[in-house]
Every structure is written in C-alpha cells, then in structure tokens.
Amino acid sequence: MRKNKIFIACDTAKINKAREIINKTKTKEIKVGYKFGLEFINSKKGREFISKLKRKIIFLDLKLNDIPNTCISTIKAVKDLKANYITMHISSGLEALKAVKKISGRTKIVGVSTLTSLNDKFLKEIGYDKKLNSLVVHQAKLASKAKLDALVCSAQEARLVKKIFKKEIITPGIRLNSKTNDQKRVMSAHDAFKAGSDWLVIGRPITKGNIRKNLQKLIDHLKND
16 A cells, blocks of 8 residues: 655754654655755755765755756755755756756655745735635646656645646645645645645644654544545
8 A cells, every 4th residue: 555655844953852753753654755944054054964874755845946056056055964855946947847847856856846834915015916726726837847856835725726736746735734834835744635735734733732643643644534
C-alpha cells in the first residue's frame, strides 16, 4: 500500500527544537520529510545541522525569486546540503526557472505558485489583475514549460493544477481542525490527498505541543477518513 507523504515544517531558528521534531516524528506508517526555511538556514549553526542529517528527505524552502544568475549561484552554494527539494517562486520568470532546472542535478526544483496566505483581495492589493485560480493555472503552465519537478499550491487548487502539471504537487496550509492562523486557503489532510496532492506540508498542527501525540492524531485522521 502506498504511504501518505508528509513534509514536517521545522519552522524554528533553534537547533534543539529541530532535533526534537525529527526525533519525535519517526514512524513507519507515513513517509516523512523535513522542510527547513530561511529562518532555520540563516540561524547560527542551522546550515551545519542540515548538512549532518543522514538518510532524511530534505526540503529547503528557499523560495528563490531573483535574476537567473543569482538563482543559479544560490543553488550551487547549497549543493553541499544535498537537498532533495528546493523551492523557487514561479514569478521569477521562465528564463530563471529553466536556468535553475538545467543545473539542479539530482535536486528537485519546486515551483511556488501563489502563497496560501493570499486570497483575491490580497492579490488585488499587490497589483495582480487575475483572479487567484486563473493566476495559479497560469503559473502551473509556466512550471510545466520549465520542466520543474514539483509545484507548490493550496489543496483548493490541486485538482485544477493536476490537469496541467503532471508531476508532484506539494500542498501547505493543512489543518487537523478549523484553525486557519495566517493561512487563507486551508484544507484537512485527508481532503488534500483526495484533491490530488502528493505531499503535504504540515507545521504547527504537529510541532506545537505534544509532537508524538499530534503526529499520531494525523495518522489516525488519515486512517479514519
């Protein structure tokens, strides 16, 4: 039976907290990887900690968004970390996306579509004329054209995106209850997989409070629904 796949977000600058998250989320019931963002990578000894991880699926959430040369240089600069996945904003443009994909080697380049903290109102505020769904579809087409390995979108757009982008769909904004916090477009883990997501990114619902208990709650949720 195919295992559900979860990236646990290590959203912290503290080494001890990251170590605790990894130590307390060992399980054979689901496939687990670990997401590290800029907060952790730029923290004291954060980069060193990641470099020493063995036999773990590593997702570097760099969210690159720059000119092609800068993006290429950044990918080369973190190659020693041997990340399995690295994120890059699709809004960087087709040229930058293709350039990074060309030199990425075994690392999967993940295109970030529209952040789950945004909705139509926020998009209008920052100057986008397209409605959210139309924008995400456009971004998925660019990701496909650039031959990216995976794409980040909310579960609410996953089914739509899957028709255009045929590789991995990675979905943040996953909740085990009704709390949305700073996310606008959220969904339960069960419904997200059902919508077509291949990987889910889950942070606070697992890492806040009793980590082992929260992880088991997720596993039970996936079994029972």
